[in-house]
Amino acid sequence: MAGLSEGQTPVLEIDGTLNSNDGNSRGNKGNDKAVVLVGEENSNSNIDTQNQQGGSGGGSEREMPSMHRSGSRPQLDLSKAAIQGNFEVKNPTILLPNQSDDISHLALDIGGSLIKLVYFSRHEDQSIDDKRKKTINERLGISNGNRRSYPILGGRLHFVKFETTKINECLDFIHSKQLHRGGVDSRHWNPGVQVNDNAVIKATGGGAYKFADLFKERLGVSLDKEDEMDCLVAGANFLLKAIRHEAFTHMEGQKEFVQIDTNDLFPYLLVNIGSGVSMIKVDGDGKFERVSGTNVGGGTYWGLGRLLTKCKSFDELLELSQRGDNSTIDMLVGDIYGGMDYSKIGLSASTIASSFGKTISDKKELADYRPEDISLSLLRMISYNIGQISYLNALRFGLKRIFFGGFFIRGHAYTMDTISFAVQFWSKGEAQAMFLRHEGFLGALGAFMSYEKHGLDDLMVHQLVERFPMGAPYTGGRIHGPPLGDLNEKISWMEKFVLKGTEITAPVPMAPSGTTGLGGFEVPLSKGSTLRSDASALNVGVLHLVPTLEVFPLLADPKMYEPNTIDLADHSELEYWFTVLSEHLPDLVDKAVASEGGTDDAKRRGDAFARAFSAHLARLMEEPAAYGKLGLANLLELREECLREFQFLDAYRSIKQRENEASLAVLPDLLVELDSMSKETRLLMLIEGVLAANIFDWGSRACVDLYHKGTIIEIYRMSRNKMQRPWRVDDFDAFKERMLGSGDNKPRPHKRALLFVDNSGADVVLGMLPLARELLRRGTEVVLVANSLPALNDITAMELPDIVAEAAKHCDILRRAAEAGGLLVDAMINTLDGSKENSPSVPLMVVENGCGSPCIDLRQVSSELAAAAKNADLIILEGMGRALHTNFNARFKCEALKLAMVKNQRLAEKLIKGNIYDCVCRYEPAR
Numbered sequence: 001m002a003g004l005s006e007g008q009t010p011v012l013e014i015d016g017t018l019n020s021n022d023g024n025s026r027g028n029k030g031n032d033k034a035v036v037l038v039g040e041e042n043s044n045s046n047i048d049t050q051n052q053q054g055g056s057g058g059g060s061e062r063e064m065p066s067m068h069r070s071g072s073r074p075q076l077d078l079s080k081a082a083i084q085g086n087f088e089v090k091n092p093t094i095l096l097p098n099q100s101d102d103i104s105h106l107a108l109d110i111g112g113s114l115i116k117l118v119y120f121s122r123h124e125d126q127s128i129d130d131k132r133k134k135t136i137n138e139r140l141g142i143s144n145g146n147r148r149s150y151p152i153l154g155g156r157l158h159f160v161k162f163e164t165t166k167i168n169e170c171l172d173f174i175h176s177k178q179l180h181r182g183g184v185d186s187r188h189w190n191p192g193v194q195v196n197d198n199a200v201i202k203a204t205g206g207g208a209y210k211f212a213d214l215f216k217e218r219l220g221v222s223l224d225k226e227d228e229m230d231c232l233v234a235g236a237n238f239l240l241k242a243i244r245h246e247a248f249t250h251m252e253g254q255k256e257f258v259q260i261d262t263n264d265l266f267p268y269l270l271v272n273i274g275s276g277v278s279m280i281k282v283d284g285d286g287k288f289e290r291v292s293g294t295n296v297g298g299g300t301y302w303g304l305g306r307l308l309t310k311c312k313s314f315d316e317l318l319e320l321s322q323r324g325d326n327s328t329i330d331m332l333v334g335d336i337y338g339g340m341d342y343s344k345i346g347l348s349a350s351t352i353a354s355s356f357g358k359t360i361s362d363k364k365e366l367a368d369y370r371p372e373d374i375s376l377s378l379l380r381m382i383s384y385n386i387g388q389i390s391y392l393n394a395l396r397f398g399l400k401r402i403f404f405g406g407f408f409i410r411g412h413a414y415t416m417d418t419i420s421f422a423v424q425f426w427s428k429g430e431a432q433a434m435f436l437r438h439e440g441f442l443g444a445l446g447a448f449m450s451y452e453k454h455g456l457d458d459l460m461v462h463q464l465v466e467r468f469p470m471g472a473p474y475t476g477g478r479i480h481g482p483p484l485g486d487l488n489e490k491i492s493w494m495e496k497f498v499l500k501g502t503e504i505t506a507p508v509p510m511a512p513s514g515t516t517g518l519g520g521f522e523v524p525l526s527k528g529s530t531l532r533s534d535a536s537a538l539n540v541g542v543l544h545l546v547p548t549l550e551v552f553p554l555l556a557d558p559k560m561y562e563p564n565t566i567d568l569a570d571h572s573e574l575e576y577w578f579t580v581l582s583e584h585l586p587d588l589v590d591k592a593v594a595s596e597g598g599t600d601d602a603k604r605r606g607d608a609f610a611r612a613f614s615a616h617l618a619r620l621m622e623e624p625a626a627y628g629k630l631g632l633a634n635l636l637e638l639r640e641e642c643l644r645e646f647q648f649l650d651a652y653r654s655i656k657q658r659e660n661e662a663s664l665a666v667l668p669d670l671l672v673e674l675d676s677m678s679k680e681t682r683l684l685m686l687i688e689g690v691l692a693a694n695i696f697d698w699g700s701r702a703c704v705d706l707y708h709k710g711t712i713i714e715i716y717r718m719s720r721n722k723m724q725r726p727w728r729v730d731d732f733d734a735f736k737e738r739m740l741g742s743g744d745n746k747p748r749p750h751k752r753a754l755l756f757v758d759n760s761g762a763d764v765v766l767g768m769l770p771l772a773r774e775l776l777r778r779g780t781e782v783v784l785v786a787n788s789l790p791a792l793n794d795i796t797a798m799e800l801p802d803i804v805a806e807a808a809k810h811c812d813i814l815r816r817a818a819e820a821g822g823l824l825v826d827a828m829i830n831t832l833d834g835s836k837e838n839s840p841s842v843p844l845m846v847v848e849n850g851c852g853s854p855c856i857d858l859r860q861v862s863s864e865l866a867a868a869a870k871n872a873d874l875i876i877l878e879g880m881g882r883a884l885h886t887n888f889n890a891r892f893k894c895e896a897l898k899l900a901m902v903k904n905q906r907l908a909e910k911l912i913k914g915n916i917y918d919c920v921c922r923y924e925p926a927r
């Protein structure tokens, strides 16, 4: 493992790509101190410069012209898109012959202290365009002209920031990624496209004027200046509409994400706190008015703070406030009332009566006060003042919601708590202060939105997936640097970083439910040790734009839908699941390394993966809401994403193959056995079979321990033999009644069933396939819904057709249905009875679900699945991940059957008051 030599400093950008900077890469001359802590060494104002000319406090109102936004043109013209070359290769190049070359890739907000960059990179579809996909698109009527018929053709939005004083680093960064010419990947995507040498980049903020010549000189690009207010509003509107966990409240140290109803977003008050403060009433897209502002803002805090404390940077000043006690400086209500509350007007003794008021009576000099106390008094004075003025303006216009943005906030807990307290106190709880995760990027995003053909305003919340790459836990959104070129660089960075900064890889004990002690402006109860200044450090991931994702149309109430069953806001749950995942890690790394041939390269990648994932866990343990609202499904998905980042594309590949083969070998006998039974007994055996076979789960520690005790078939038999009704949740009788009726009542068969399958091997082959066959036999169309990408030992939509084809060799029902569903186009099938008869059959189809996780969030599914759901009247969700961890409480418009074996003792106790290996068979009639 290479060590980190002197002069080499690990640097990384906010999206987590990272690099070991050797001081001479990418022409980064004279700039060898490459680690940039935001806020360090700022000479001028440390906060973004806003329009504060002439002291905007209160009076300067002006009507802003409406913005002209482009129409609803998609960002990419996908017509006639085609795969280049071989369909079978991974991530084939996709040609977009009709795509014009003026796609915008970069926008800037150049403030007084920080340069914020938003850039877009196109990326190729992760899933592979196979024959199954083509067939299913035809079947489901997804026409060629429809953009959904093509692989995911989105891109990623990256958020990066640089100190304005280090503008050369920013220019190097843009140059290295060729962002000023449309991105390094543009030729790869469309070889016909010429890079643009006379590019124009949208930019906002004062620096767009100040540095225009420098951009022209260094990069040959012109900066097209956009109005700052226009940009702020456009950025805020986009974020509030498109990002699910963007807005949050922050009261007494507790962060809570707020679900914004996009149909009920306007009007709201946007308060942007830069050097000065702008208050903007927003009534719609491009419809806003700057109604007020105050010249007492972030610049005031930093300016006064610098004079009073000799601090060298804004962040240092903030850090100081963390250890401060403002009661030594502020005059409190209790100081005036002899330690008593002034309860008649609702003021507690600890409420600040007069900021800095105590210093008038003391015979002390500046040097007699602790800088920590001064910083905290100042921070509270300014934050409180901003909160109060904001509320008064909200009151003026009858606005209930106030969103605060701007880099003054910096995710700082005291700042947010103080602002929230002011709004809460003066509004008597009527108005709510909310903060934005991308607080500092409103302007840059808005500038990006101002391109004619950005296409972003067409995107909906379900088409955006935020991912946190390996660098996220290290950066906390604070450090950035040049990009990393390839995987090898990533790994070596990880190795080097670990040598330098191992502390983050060890899980950090969680602070007790923290309070800043601001319930009435009291002296902080828990300072320093429990509430780090960056406890809520800005964490923004990379936004993946996936235009093909849709909301699952059969959700009864999409707005109320919450995928996660277990609430990780409960600290003991969080700690438990973190421990489970940490303990599973060594085994997972072994499997992953073996899946790549156990080479030295695979081992290095395995190590780097383990470090990166442990760092994510440690970061989230410390700040569970760092990446947005955290549920168990997010953690399980993060693990899969992290594996993929280190190019472990299918860690359980050989295990899956072995189990598929073993199960297919016994399938014919099982089918014969089932066929000899009465309908009633058979249905019970089928459901029992699904539950028993769900024991093949390589994600459960208990199950993996079991696998040492016998062969696959032995374990399967053992599991079946142990099946005993009633199951812990047992609605089988109701389901049977619906399927088979009773007496003269012969219910109509379902039209179409969606079977969400789970694990490879016995689970799908001996459990779900025989159940599918039974439904087909009854005349119900069956759609097998499987993962788009591998996750643990789950079967994928790519793998399923071959398994169906193999099973169909032994079963006429499956054969005819698979043929009708287009699954057997090329297969030469020998039928059991040798009959050539071609009686019509209902189809058996396979669709991908759009995810690569053991769980499923039904707010973001593939367009295939959404199309297949149209005529479905039965949903069968199988497995712990899909039916218990997620969707246990989901309600559907049609009938639903949730089947799973609980393979974890704690979950069994919590969810069903039962024990490990208990089963769930929950049947829910249509809503």
Ligand SMILES: CC(C)(COP(=O)(O)O)[C@@H](O)C(=O)NCCC(=O)O
Pocket (backbone or CB within 6 Å): 580, 636, 694, 696, 697, 698, 699, 700, 701, 702, 758, 759, 792, 854, 878, 879, 880, 881, 882, 885, 900, 903, 904, 905
């Ligand atoms: C990862 C899983 C959700 C997969 O379960 P499945 O959906 O395959 O039934 C499950 O194995 C799990 O929750 N495992 C972690 C807990 C444990 O090891 O007990």
Ligand SMILES: [Mn+2]
Pocket (backbone or CB within 6 Å): 697, 758, 759, 792, 793, 794, 854, 879, 881
């Ligand atoms: Mn599974």
